[in-house]
Amino acid sequence: KTMFTAKRSMQNIRNVAIVGSGLMGSGIAQISASSGFNVTLIDVKKEVLERAMKSINSSLKRVAKKQSGGGAVNSDFASLSMARIKTSENVSSAVADADLIIEAAVENIDLKKGLFAQIEQASKPTAILATNTSSLRLENICKAIDDKTRFAGLHFFNPVPVMKLLEVVRTEETSDETYATLIKFGKAIGKTTVSCKDSPGFIVNRLLIPYCFEAVRMYEREDASMTDIDSAMKLGAGYPMGPFELMDYVGLDTLKFVMDGWVAEYPDNPLFAASPLLDALVSEGKLGRKTGEGFYSYKHKK
Numbered sequence: 001k002t003m004f005t006a007k008r009s010m011q012n013i014r015n016v017a018i019v020g021s022g023l024m025g026s027g028i029a030q031i032s033a034s035s036g037f038n039v040t041l042i043d044v045k046k047e048v049l050e051r052a053m054k055s056i057n058s059s060l061k062r063v064a065k066k067q068s069g070g071g072a073v074n075s076d077f078a079s080l081s082m083a084r085i086k087t088s089e090n091v092s093s094a095v096a097d098a099d100l101i102i103e104a105a106v107e108n109i110d111l112k113k114g115l116f117a118q119i120e121q122a123s124k125p126t127a128i129l130a131t132n133t134s135s136l137r138l139e140n141i142c143k144a145i146d147d148k149t150r151f152a153g154l155h156f157f158n159p160v161p162v163m164k165l166l167e168v169v170r171t172e173e174t175s176d177e178t179y180a181t182l183i184k185f186g187k188a189i190g191k192t193t194v195s196c197k198d199s200p201g202f203i204v205n206r207l208l209i210p211y212c213f214e215a216v217r218m219y220e221r222e223d224a225s226m227t228d229i230d231s232a233m234k235l236g237a238g239y240p241m242g243p244f245e246l247m248d249y250v251g252l253d254t255l256k257f258v259m260d261g262w263v264a265e266y267p268d269n270p271l272f273a274a275s276p277l278l279d280a281l282v283s284e285g286k287l288g289r290k291t292g293e294g295f296y297s298y299k300h301k302k
Ligand code: 3HC
Pocket: 059, 060, 062, 063, 065, 066, 134, 156, 157, 158, 159, 160, 161, 162, 163, 205, 208, 240, 241, 246, 250, 254
């Protein structure tokens, strides 16, 4: 009986399918492949997949360089990892042999629900279904899934190859087996896992996003300049980036999207409040580093 329980308590993950090949999906594909898993990266457009493969390749080279510690770079590391990644434009066929399917598509509840309905239909009944959502309630996403025991959240951080944390989020219905398998997967890809209930922002974003918005209000009150707030948090609190640098790095559109969702769902929580300045920057298309300007301008930097 003990052996039977042990065998059933965890699944063996070999094939990982990742739906969505943006910044997060690419990063997840990269670390899964470099940790020895067979990966299928899925997106709707061929050009997007090609771009993702290019960025994975250059990130793998950065990792190889870092691992070499200044010595000879292991050139096989990038090519062997790349060889474990297939791409596909067809969700249903690409998830069919996956043991773990991680959805990293845009933060749109209807899109995610549609994807999970399709994924559940096309996947093996034992496959685990995970979402990398950073702000949507798992409870709402899983309305589209019949077997909710095999669904959970796996929340990664940007840049995925560098950040060591993985938040593993279970719902009331996630089975112990699903949960244990995801913890094991997290360790296998070299991440430290923390557990959190299905709550807004989980651990990191629940603390980090209100902190960033308060930094904007501090600047708007003219208590301190942006650069001084950034310097203060780097040198006085040991953060690698100050709040304005971090917001530009994450993307102001993403932050606005998350905060607007929280304000709508929890209007009475004083920690959740929109920022008129951030809204104005977003409406001007100043979304941070990716557009060359956000709180700071990056136009003259690399
Ligand atoms: N791929 C591979 N390696 C990378 C990389 C990438 N995409 N980005 C950075 N690195 C490596 C570099 O090669 C470098 O290695 P080295 O130490 O051997 O030189 C190392 O990471 C440091 O990079 P840099 O020297 O370029 O720059 P920094 O020292 O400033 O580090 C940083 C960059 C790791 C991004 C650091 O500034 C940092 O940790 N910033 C905070 C990031 C953060 O808070 N992320 C979480 C955001 S919240 C989130 O993601 C949740 C979402 O839901 C919104």
